[in-house]
Amino acid sequence: MPIHLKLAKGAREIDDALWLRHEVFVIEDGKFGGRPLRGSRLVDRFDAFPDTSHMVAYENDEPVATVRLIKDSEAGMPVDELLDFGPVRAQLLAENAVADGQAAGSAPVQFGSAGMFAIRSRWRRRRDVIRAMFRMAAAALHRRGVTHVLAAVNHETAGMYRRFGFIQRSEKVWNEEIGDHIIALTGTTEDLVAWARGKLPETVLSLFEYSCDRMVLRAGESVFLEGEVGEHAFVVDSGEIRITRERAFGEELTLAHLGRGELFGELALIDDKPRSASAFAVSDTELMTLDRETFQHHLREHPEHGEQLFQVFSSRMRSMGELAMVLAFAPAAQRLEFALELARGQASRDPDRSGRLVFRGGARELARLAAVDEPSALAFLEQASAASTLEFSARHIVFLD
Numbered sequence: 001m002p003i004h005l006k007l008a009k010g011a012r013e014i015d016d017a018l019w020l021r022h023e024v025f026v027i028e029d030g031k032f033g034g035r036p037l038r039g040s041r042l043v044d045r046f047d048a049f050p051d052t053s054h055m056v057a058y059e060n061d062e063p064v065a066t067v068r069l070i071k072d073s074e075a076g077m078p079v080d081e082l083l084d085f086g087p088v089r090a091q092l093l094a095e096n097a098v099a100d101g102q103a104a105g106s107a108p109v110q111f112g113s114a115g116m117f118a119i120r121s122r123w124r125r126r127r128d129v130i131r132a133m134f135r136m137a138a139a140a141l142h143r144r145g146v147t148h149v150l151a152a153v154n155h156e157t158a159g160m161y162r163r164f165g166f167i168q169r170s171e172k173v174w175n176e177e178i179g180d181h182i183i184a185l186t187g188t189t190e191d192l193v194a195w196a197r198g199k200l201p202e203t204v205l206s207l208f209e210y211s212c213d214r215m216v217l218r219a220g221e222s223v224f225l226e227g228e229v230g231e232h233a234f235v236v237d238s239g240e241i242r243i244t245r246e247r248a249f250g251e252e253l254t255l256a257h258l259g260r261g262e263l264f265g266e267l268a269l270i271d272d273k274p275r276s277a278s279a280f281a282v283s284d285t286e287l288m289t290l291d292r293e294t295f296q297h298h299l300r301e302h303p304e305h306g307e308q309l310f311q312v313f314s315s316r317m318r319s320m321g322e323l324a325m326v327l328a329f330a331p332a333a334q335r336l337e338f339a340l341e342l343a344r345g346q347a348s349r350d351p352d353r354s355g356r357l358v359f360r361g362g363a364r365e366l367a368r369l370a371a372v373d374e375p376s377a378l379a380f381l382e383q384a385s386a387a388s389t390l391e392f393s394a395r396h397i398v399f400l401d
Contacts, residue, residue, distance in 0.1 A: 024118035112146030138192035223279035230268035239285025254368030339370035
């Protein structure tokens with residue numbers, strides 16, 4: 001089942017985070033010296049602070065992972081009670097003062113922390129979920145003005161943090177309260193966000209980057225199904241998505257094959273009509289998700305973005321209208337030509353070889369786009385390949401500039 005990651009909003013989701021901590025740390029791992037009582041919560045005073053927030057990951061309605069995010073204040077942060085971060089803070093402030101002298105206008109240092117990371121044992125091998133949690137946490141802290149993240153973590157998980165860009169600042173130290181060795185690490189939100197975003201292309205939803213929740217799917221899992229009522233739009237962060245629609249007699253038609261940086265499901269931001277198509281993960285996939293309420297609130301705050309957004313939406317609707325007309329009235333050869341142009345439009349540049357565009361799909365996907373049988377699509381591609389306009393395999397069509 002897909003894993004949905006969100007910033008906790010409301011009592012139920014916050015309570016899920018507190019319950020999950022006890023479930024993982026005390027019951028599953030035997031830490032914190034607590035009594036393993038099912039249904040209990042693991043809480044400290046920092047959970048009551050206004051600058052504290054929680055991220056929770058759900059499979060269906062079951063919470064499976066959580067992390068706590070805190071912006072520094074006069075009351076300090078939990079990491080300061082676990083390790084002496086005084087020298088680390090002083091060093092980071094000094095480094096920033098030097099950098100500030102070299103680059104005028106840089107942001108002042110604002111510390112924050114990400115801690116209480118708990119993931120249930122059944123999901124601990126899901127690196128995609130863990131990676132998505134860190135990506136979303138980095139964006140959430142950055143949005144709140146945090147420049148440097150301080151973390152005191154179980155020494156057994158320190159390697160994972162280093163892979164995400166954290167720097168180790170201490171040797172492991174035994175903590176009696178937790179009942180384990182811990183290590184001090186730091187990272188800048190700028191570096192963490194750059195790692196999280198990678199080379200994600202600019203899209204219309206880039207305007208909402210720091211408002212987006214996330215969804216993680218395995219190959220074959222559905223994002224949504226035709227006929228469902230939705231309230232989210234999506235951008236592919238990694239992996240591939242296939243958009244399909246059922247025709248008469250149960251035949252499946254592929255409308256689009258989408259890769260990194262591409263937007264889909266956007267009409268749900270405007271109305272509450274049923275979905276007109278289904279979306280499936282072709283491979284293991286991570287999505288950024290934006291809900292209708294956040295989208296509409298953003299437009300009220302930034303009406304100047306409306307024109308750009310609706311130009312994208314109208315362009316998508318026009319393309320779908322053209323596709324419907326071609327499928328309804330054009331002969332097979334013309335449908336294949338139109339489908340090949342759609343595939344070219346959905347192709348991405350080959351990062352390893354210039355002058356090449358790569359569409360994720362071969363003859364089978366082209367046949368679905370054109371509503372023809374696969375042998376006809378294969379013959380069409382072979383003819384185009386003989387003319388040296390493209391190359392193809394079972395999984396890709398490569399357009400040659």
